[in-house]
Amino acid sequence: FKNNIVTAKRRLFEINYTDGGEISGNTFETQQTGAAGTVSYGLWTSSGVVGTINIFNNKFTKAFTEEISGNGHRVVSLSSGASYNIYNNTFSGLDKTKASTTATNLVYLFYSGVAGKIYNNTYYMPTLTDPSQTGGYYRAINLSGNTAEIKNNIFISDEAVHTNTSFIGSVPTPATNYNTYYIRQPHTGATVVSTYVSLTDYQAANPAKDMNSKSSDVTFADAATGDLHLTGASVNDVNLAAPLQATVANDIDGTVRTALTYMGAHQPSNMTTIAKLFTVTVPAGTEKVFVAGSFTGKNWDNTDPLQLAKTSNANEFAGILPCVDGVNYKYLCEKGDW
DSSP states (O other), X not given: OBSOEEEESXXXXXXXXXXXXXXXXXXXXXXXXXXXXXXEEEEEEOSSEEEEEEEESOEEXXXXXXXXXXXXXXXXXXXTTSEEEEESOEEOOEEEOSOOSSOOEEEEEEEOOSSEEEESOEEEEOOOSSOOXXXXXXXXXXESSOOEEEESOEEEEOOOSOSSEEEESSOOSSOEESOEEEESSOOTTEEEETTBSSHHHHHHHOTTSSTTOBOOOOOEEEGXXXXXXXXXXXXXXXXXXXXXXXXXXXXXXXXXXXXXXXXSSOOOSOGGGTEEEEEEEOOTTOOOEEEEEEETTEETOOSSOEEEEEOSSTTEEEEEEEOOTTOOEEEESSTTOO
């Protein structure tokens, strides 16, 4: 299902009894009125779906619901029979336009696959027209079965009121790393992942998760219309750098990704010209690794040096640092001591 523009009141696309498939290059818009007491769907894999489904380079530009007495709206809802690879998609425009009388759940991606990869997607959660709820949630991703790797994604929220707002509803079981999570309007009930209010809290409680992820704001071309291309200060922002995932060789526009690419669906420049990925194996028991050298904006500073993070490999630390080719550097295990 490729290169279509789909606008629907009820359901964008329902798939049943399918072995493998591809959904790519589409623009999807939902203007859902809903049936009381039901979950409404945009893109839905329902019954008998098996094999591998690749969902990439799609733009979900609007997804609003008028549901007031049901279970809410899932922009993409994936059943448990297949493996799903979801990459280079942009998600925006999710909205609830009327007050809720029962729990109303809003989510861009309800993932219940056998296995898969959620790579290089951009999720923008706008301010809801009516944020009232009685037990429902507002999320970018809800994991059911918790089987997908989550890497190189951008998560941004503008919601300031809803009391159960989060980017990911539960701590992922597989690998998750090099994502950026940013809550523009922190408030009671806003969390990054699961119950954790900040990325720092989440990382401290789950030291093997999102070790190299960031909390960094971004600049979109026009989030209100669903244009989530990076622009302005986000171009050449090292905070958005991530290693290339082999299965995501191009960005949403077809641009060939470089070895050091951007988080999210869009690569606006060659990140390898301004930053590098540093990886070092250290003696067992090493607790911290710093690096000082001829780095951009931080020249041979051992008082407050750049710091690497642990990886999932034993005794290994890594980090993406601002520098050009030919940088000289030295690793340290404590600040202020060569």
